[in-house]
Amino acid sequence: MKRVLVVTGGGDCPGLNAVIRAIVKRASKEKDWEVIGSIEAYNGILREPTEIMILDEKAVSGIHFQGGTIIKTTNKGGPFAWPIKNSDGTWSAVDRSEEMLRKMQYLGIDAVISIGGEGSQRISQLLYEKGCNIIGVPKTIDNDLSATDTTFGFQTAVQIATEAVDKLVTTAASHNRVFILEVMGRYAGWIGLNAAIAGGAEICLIPEIKYDVKKVLEKVESRFVRDRGFVNIVISEGARPAGGDFATTSNNTVGYNNLRLGGAAQRLAEELTEAGCRQDIRTTVLGHLQRGGIPVAYDRVLATQFGVKAFEMVLEGKFGEMVSYRHPDIISVPLTVAIDQYNFVGLDTALVKTARGVGISFGD
16 A cells, blocks of 8 residues: 655645545545645654544545645744754754654655645755655645746635725725725735735735835825725735835744744834824734635635645656646646745736726835
C-alpha cells in the first residue's frame, strides 16, 4: 500500500476541506493508495508522539462546505525553523528537515501534497531539493501567487468583505459619517480592490498605490454638503501613506516570522483628523472573519479541481510542481515558477481602471 501525506500550512482558508475531500475521493479510485494527514502542517510529523490521522471517505464525508481544515494548520515553526527554548529562556530555531524526511520514510510516505500559500510553497521547494516527492496546492485568501489565475478562498474573502461594506454603507449614511474598513491581503490589494468595487466604496487604499492623505481628505470633503453626506473607505492592511511604512502590531509569538500587519485603518483615521477632517470617523477591522465560515460555491469548485489534479500529479510523478488554474484549464507549474514572483495588483490592470472609471479614489 502506497501512502500520500496531506498537510495544510499557513493561515486557514475557506475551501481547505474541499481540497482534502477531493484528494481522498480521487485516491479512493486507486486500489493501492492510502491518504494520511499531518496535524498542524508538518508539526504532526515532527512531534513526539507523531500526530497523524487516516483520511478515508468516512473522515471526509460532508466536509466540503465546512470552513477551516480538519487536519488543522499553523504558520509557526516548520521543518526548517523548528523553535526550541534555550537554557537561558530565549528561543532559537533549528533545521529538522532531514530528521523529518527520515521519519516520513519510516512511515512509508511515498508522496506529499502541501496545501498552502507563498510561504508554504517555498518550504515545498526546499523539501523537493532535498529529495522529497512533493506536490503544491495554492491556498491563500490574499491571491498573491502569480503562477495561478486565482487561489481558492479568495472569492469567499471578497464576498465577506463586500458584505461588510454593504452593511457599513447604511450606518454611514444614517449618521453622516466616514467609515474605514480594514481588510486583509498583506502586500497585495486584491481583496480591498474587489470589495471596494463590489460594495461601491468611494475610496480604496491598497499597498501598491501609496496614498496622500490630503488627496484622501479632498475626496472625503467632496462627499459632504453642509456636513451632510457619508464616505466608505476600504483600506488594505498593507496600505501605506506616501513616505510611510506598513502599519504593524507587536509580535512576540514564538516561531512566527512574518511581519504582523495591522492598524492601517486607525492610522488613516488619525491622519485624516490631523489633516483637518471635521466629520465623524469610525473604523472597522474585519480581521479573521475573512478566513472563516462556509466557502462560496466558486471556491468549493476550484478547491475540488485542485485536489483531484494534485493526486493525479502524484500518480504521474510530477513532483516539484504546483497545481495552477489557467482559465479554463487546471494545469501544473514548477514550484520555482510558483514562488518566483509575488502577485501584486498592477497599476494598469482592468480592475484599477474600472475603479477609477466609477470614481473610486486611490488617494494618489
